[in-house]
Amino acid sequence: MGYDIHITRRRVWLDDANDITLEEWKAYVASDPDMRLDGFWEDSYDGGVILRFEDESFAVWTSHPDAKSPDDLVRFRLGAGNIVVKNSDQAIRIKMAAIARALGARVQGDEFELYGDDGQQNGVDLPEYDSEPEAADGAKPGVPAPGGRRWWEFWK
Numbered sequence: 449m450g451y452d453i454h455i456t457r458r459r460v461w462l463d464d465a466n467d468i469t470l471e472e473w474k475a476y477v478a479s480d481p482d483m484r485l486d487g488f489w490e491d492s493y494d495g496g497v498i499l500r501f502e503d504e505s506f507a508v509w510t511s512h513p514d515a516k517s518p519d520d521l522v523r524f525r526l527g528a529g530n531i532v533v534k535n536s537d538q539a540i541r542i543k544m545a546a547i548a549r550a551l552g553a554r555v556q557g558d559e560f561e562l563y564g565d566d567g568q569q570n571g572v573d574l575p576e577y578d579s580e581p582e583a584a585d586g587a588k589p590g591v592p593a594p595g596g597r598r599w600w601e602f603w604k
Contacts, residue, residue, distance in 0.1 A: 450534035450535040451534065451535055451536075451557070451558055452532050452533070452534055452557070452558050453532070453533050453536045453540075453541060453544060453555060453556070453557050453558075453563070454530040454531065454532055454555070454556050454557070454558075455468065455530060455531035455532075455544055455547055455548045455551065455553050455554070455555055456468070456529075456530040456531075456553055456554060456555075456556055457529075457551070457552060457553045457554075458529070458530070459573060460556070460560055460573065461530050461556045461558075461560075464529075465529075466529070467528075467529025467530075468526065468529055468530060468531060468551055468553060469529075470504065470505055470526055472551060473505055473507070473526045473531060474505075476547060476550055476551060477507045479550075480547075482509060482510055482511040482543075483507050483508070483509055483510070483524075484507060484508050484510055485504075485506070485507045486506050486507060486508055487502065487503065487504045487505075487506055488500060488501060488502050488503070488506055489501045489503070489506050489523055489525075503525060505525050505526035505527070506523060506524070506525050507523075507524045507525075508521040508522060508523055508524070509521065509522040509524065509540070509543055512539055512540065512543075513539050514537075514539065522536075522540055522543075524547075531544075531547065531551075531553075538566075538567040538568070539567065540567075541555060541563045541567035541568075542565070542566065542567040544563070544567075545563060545564065545565045545566075545567065546565075549565075556573065557569075559572075560572055560573050
């Protein structure tokens with residue numbers, strides 16, 4: 449498991465709408481000399497086990513400043529209308545901000561924090577979702593129901 453950072457056009461990355469399309473992503477990767485579209489992700493583990501995932505959106509950033517070998521690649525993937533990177537560092541978030549600018553998007557973490565061009569967190573855009581749904585009678589949570597009691601006070 450890891451922590452995801454998203455390039456998104458949405459107010460909140462998990463919303464549905466305003467997707468970055470596969471065609472847009474492929475066009476961006478083709479235009480950036482530091483990116484390469486691989487279409488797969490593969491890792492080997494102790495004992496020679498190789499894990500491979502096929503996805504035509506898998507791309508790599510080949511120019512991370514701390515890369516020590518050609519195998520030190522940063523993987524990007526388009527998923528659910530957002531471009532996603534796991535376990536990013538500041539250099540990766542700076543690259544993500546450049547990609548976001550090119551795609552008319554922004555960089556947002558799993559917990560809705562936003563990142564600027566410098567790769568640093570610069571705020572949070574919290575969703576305005578209700579924590580509890582409306583009751584069947586239309587009453588809002590925490591609002592007294594007819595009779596002056598709140599919906600959870602039914603036992604009184």
